[in-house]
Amino acid sequence: MLEENQQPMTENAIELSGVTKIFGGAKPVRALDDVALTVGKGQFVAIVGPSGCGKSTILNLVAGFEKATSGTVLVDGAPVGGPGPDRAVVFQEAALFPWLSVWENTVFSPKARGRPEREYKDKAKQFLSRVGLSEFHDHLPAQLSGGMKQRVGLARTLVMEPQLFLMDEPFGALDAQTRIDMQELLLSVWDELRRTVVFITHDVDEAILLADVVLVMSARPGRIRSRVPIDLPRPRSIDLITDPVFVALKREIFNQIRHEANIARLAAD
Ligand SMILES: Nc1ncnc2c1ncn2[C@@H]1O[C@H](COP(=O)(O)OP(=O)(O)O)[C@@H](O)[C@H]1O
Ligand SMILES: [Mg+2]
16 A cells, blocks of 8 residues: 555546445445556546446446445545535436427536626537437437437536546447447447546447546446457547457456356356
8 A cells, every 4th residue: 555655646536445335234245356457647547347337337336426435536636525526427318308408408517506697608619510309409309319319418518527437337228229329329429528427337339439447347246357459549449349459358357247247157056
């Protein structure tokens, strides 16, 4: 530990060390066990692992929705006390207000905080245009497809200008083509903004395509099993998935996940 502290200060957006999470109840579940991970400022980190291994739990700890049973969770060097506007969470379903228009949903956060419209109007317009929805300004969520709703969700999150994007399988409910469109949109937005992203997915292709680093988790109780750097050049596009380097990374990560899934199965026998 001491040696670690003596290293030059690195700018970490997120640091977890010795994090254990036990969900109480009649049958307590040890969801995370001694998890350590760091995410650098401006880094795009994807987390993959077998279902139930604690991926969402990690995200919820960083978001401040849950508290660790033991260990430390730091964001920008400070312990997480609860949710905050510096951390935006994007879920599988964009939680849009059904009675508000695309525009009103997009500007919801600054408006709710009483910010004057001139502060966010141009920015919100730009982001809405960026996600291809300018023409749907006055539509209600019920008039939009699933992919369009997720794009409104993304625009709304961008308007908040958070330091950290915490994304929990955000494209998991979309059809294959829409999912690819969203991945390419996120890639190009991220290339412009370079914000810190933690992106949870069970789709290995998606993880490699988007991330700088893929963290592979072990079966429950979850730990970080390995850290796989994705040294593929940017800007990236979906064409990358046939690149031999991509395919080799995919094979490596798949083997690790398969190994973990076998462990989980043996433990259940
Ligand atoms: N609020 C909760 N109460 C009790 N158990 C929970 C709760 N949230 C998650 N768990 C359990 O913790 C484990 C990890 O869950 P989760 O983080 O959602 O996994 P993942 O996102 O990797 O599929 C699972 O066994 C799950 O059932
Ligand atoms: Mg989950």
